[in-house]
Amino acid sequence: MDDPLYREEILDHYYSSPYRGRLERADHACDLDNPFCGDQIHVELAVDGDRIKDVRFDGKGCVISQAATSLLAERLEGATVEEALGLGPADVVKLLGMPLTPTRMKCGLLGWKAIRQALTPKDVTA
Amino acid sequence: MADVAAVRGTGLDVSRVRADFPPLAEEVRPGVPLRYFDSAATALKPAPVVEAVREFLADYPANVHRGLHVLSERATEAFEGARLKVAAHLGVDDPAQVIFTRGTTEAINLVARSWGRMALKPGDAIVLSELEHHANIVPWQMIAAETGAVLRYVDLTDDLEYDLDSFDRLFDDGRVRMVATTGMSNVTGVRPPVEEIARRARGRGARVLIDAAQSLAHEGLDVVELGIDFAAFSGHKVFGPTGVGVLYGKRELLEAMEPVLGGGNMVLRVERDRAVWNELPDKFEAGTPPIAEVIGLGAAIDYIESLDAEAVARHERGLIEHAHATLGAVEGFRLLGPSDTAGKGPIVGFTLDGTHPHDLSHLLDRHGIAIRAGHHCAMPLHTRLGIPASARASFALYNTKDEIDRLAEALGSIKTMLRRR
Ligand SMILES: Cc1ncc(COP(=O)(O)O)c(C=O)c1O
Numbered sequence: 001m002d003d004p005l006y007r008e009e010i011l012d013h014y015y016s017s018p019y020r021g022r023l024e025r026a027d028h029a030c031d032l033d034n035p036f037c038g039d040q041i042h043v044e045l046a047v048d049g050d051r052i053k054d055v056r057f058d059g060k061g062c063v064i065s066q067a068a069t070s071l072l073a074e075r076l077e078g079a080t081v082e083e084a085l086g087l088g089p090a091d092v093v094k095l096l097g098m099p100l101t102p103t104r105m106k107c108g109l110l111g112w113k114a115i116r117q118a119l120t121p122k123d124v125t126a
Numbered sequence: 127m128a129d130v131a132a133v134r135g136t137g138l139d140v141s142r143v144r145a146d147f148p149p150l151a152e153e154v155r156p157g158v159p160l161r162y163f164d165s166a167a168t169a170l171k172p173a174p175v176v177e178a179v180r181e182f183l184a185d186y187p188a189n190v191h192r193g194l195h196v197l198s199e200r201a202t203e204a205f206e207g208a209r210l211k212v213a214a215h216l217g218v219d220d221p222a223q224v225i226f227t228r229g230t231t232e233a234i235n236l237v238a239r240s241w242g243r244m245a246l247k248p249g250d251a252i253v254l255s256e257l258e259h260h261a262n263i264v265p266w267q268m269i270a271a272e273t274g275a276v277l278r279y280v281d282l283t284d285d286l287e288y289d290l291d292s293f294d295r296l297f298d299d300g301r302v303r304m305v306a307t308t309g310m311s312n313v314t315g316v317r318p319p320v321e322e323i324a325r326r327a328r329g330r331g332a333r334v335l336i337d338a339a340q341s342l343a344h345e346g347l348d349v350v351e352l353g354i355d356f357a358a359f360s361g362h363k364v365f366g367p368t369g370v371g372v373l374y375g376k377r378e379l380l381e382a383m384e385p386v387l388g389g390g391n392m393v394l395r396v397e398r399d400r401a402v403w404n405e406l407p408d409k410f411e412a413g414t415p416p417i418a419e420v421i422g423l424g425a426a427i428d429y430i431e432s433l434d435a436e437a438v439a440r441h442e443r444g445l446i447e448h449a450h451a452t453l454g455a456v457e458g459f460r461l462l463g464p465s466d467t468a469g470k471g472p473i474v475g476f477t478l479d480g481t482h483p484h485d486l487s488h489l490l491d492r493h494g495i496a497i498r499a500g501h502h503c504a505m506p507l508h509t510r511l512g513i514p515a516s517a518r519a520s521f522a523l524y525n526t527k528d529e530i531d532r533l534a535e536a537l538g539s540i541k542t543m544l545r546r547r
Contacts, residue, residue, distance in 0.1 A: 003492050006485070006543065015546045037484040037500050038514020060514070062482035063544070107484060 005098040006063060014063045019073035021056045030118035034110050036103075039065040043114040050080050055115070062107050064100070069111025071095040081119055087112065137437030144524050146172040158494040161529045166312050166473055166520030167498050168362045169343055171426070175366055178425035182418045190417055191391060205417055208424025209407070212372055215427050216357065217348040220377060222406040226415055229371035230339040231261040233358035234306070236373055236410060237335055238265035240383040245333075248274030251301045253332070255280045255288065256510050257311040257318065260503040262337045266306060278302070282510070285464040286311070288318045290326075297330040304333045309341030313504045313518060314463030315446070315473030317341065324352050339363055343522060344442055344471045346435065349374050361419060366426030370419035373410070380406050387412035438523045446472040448527045449519065452534040458541060462516055472521035478537060481544055483517040489543070493536040
């Protein structure tokens with residue numbers, strides 16, 4: 001019984017993402033996990049001015065959490081930071097090509113959240 | 127002589143039982159029947175339970191213990207009738223020792239706070255195991271932080287069973303006041319030897335609480351014979367509604383303990399600056415209780431009692447043995463806990479190599495198969511196992527071996543589908 005969510009393209013992003021790994025020099029990074037299912041994600045971004053040059057991720061987890069992060073990395077390389085921060089959950093779902101149930105949404109959005117947090121300037125006075 | 131047991135099968139008419147649980151006749155999607163293997167999360171509800179709740183809500187939805195009118199009398203009678211049923215099911219003569227809570231979680235919190243505040247001194251110890259559900263860990267952490275008591279964990283064997291020698295050593299300094307143990311692990315199905323644990327703990331002057339949330343759906347619990355001090359369970363795991371649970375306690379302890387919640391019903395008299403507590407069990411039942419749910423729980427106990435307990439046990443034993451054999455033959459299947467079924471209930475915690483439990487349960491759902499994936503509110507156990515999550519198939523009296531075969535097949539096909547190309 002096939003599930004379009006687990007189609008070949010998604011499994012490729014899961015098993016052999018070109019974005020999996022670490023950068024020599026990262027300007028932004030963030031670690032997040034989803035305690036519900038034990039997914040973990042680490043994202044790194046290198047930025048040149050307001051453009052995202054490189055994105056890498058690393059982590060362990062289900063197909064959806066890892067593939068969604070890889071798809072986002074692909075989408076964001078070369079994009080502006082503003083564009084990246086403008087992406088919402090609906091855009092992640094669009095990249096995955098399939099609607100997600102509310103529980104599965106947490107997996108699907110883990111990488112998106114990590115990238116947002118990495119790119120969001122921390123308030124150093126706080 | 128003809129083998130009577132063989133002639134009667136297991137002595138449990140499973141197809142008749144299944145007819146009592148409407149979701150089992152449903153298709154989750156056209157052509158895909160439901161295979162429900164998530165009874166450890168919550169059991170399905172038989173028609174008589176649904177009917178009892180409906181009847182209360184439709185015909186006599188009055189508050190209990192206060193009105194003197196017909197509807198309230200009827201509600202009170204049904205509500206207190208459920209308490210009698212629970213008491214009888216636990217082997218308790220005195221129904222006042224049965225306190226209705228919102229569930230196991232609330233029952234254990236009640237003991238931790240009320241008994242804990244009364245009994246625990248700095249340096250006193252509470253004994254737990256890594257098999258416990260968070261509901262039997264976190265309340266103890268909270269009261270330990272408040273009172274200066276400490277937690278001690280019994281060692282588990284490689285099969286995730288109690289190491290009783292290590293258990294004994296925990297008592298060497300005489301500081302253990304409480305042993306709180308599950309009656310059945312919700313992850314592995316392991317049944318700690320509660321008789322032996324209770325005997326040894328009591329011999330060392332410690333109180334014993336049994337978390338019967340899982341075990342009571344599969345076997346009886348005679349709290350008096352066990353001599354335990356407290357027991358807790360949830361209605362929804364024994365085929366009753368959510369929102370109701372039970373705390374059993376020894377009378378002298380419950381008498382000495384202070385209530386945790388204040389409000390209506392738990393007082394005999396209220397003055398401007400003080401109040402006098404009501405008798406048991408009302409002292410611990412502040413506010414309007416979950417009346418419909420309690421009545422539903424009473425119906426669930428009736429349902430369990432209407433079945434031949436031995437036949438149910440035999441049927442479930444058949445299921446777990448079959449599950450170990452067929453699922454164990456699936457390539458990459460790794461069972462959590464003992465492979466011997468003797469010391470466990472009908473719960474199979476597992477991982478499938480190369481497959482995240484979350485993907486697994488998602489894809490099994492495409493086959494109409496409901497299992498659970500995650501840490502099952504047992505993070506310390508998963509930490510010990512070195513895995514973030516696991517999958518769990520849990521069985522109840524309405525499951526069949528045939529359904530388990532479908533699970534094994536589906537696992538195989540998912541493994542193929544997710545194979546790295
Ligand atoms: C062993 C065990 N203890 C306690 C609980 C908590 O029960 P409830 O959530 O109904 O309070 C569960 C439920 O998952 C359980 O399996």
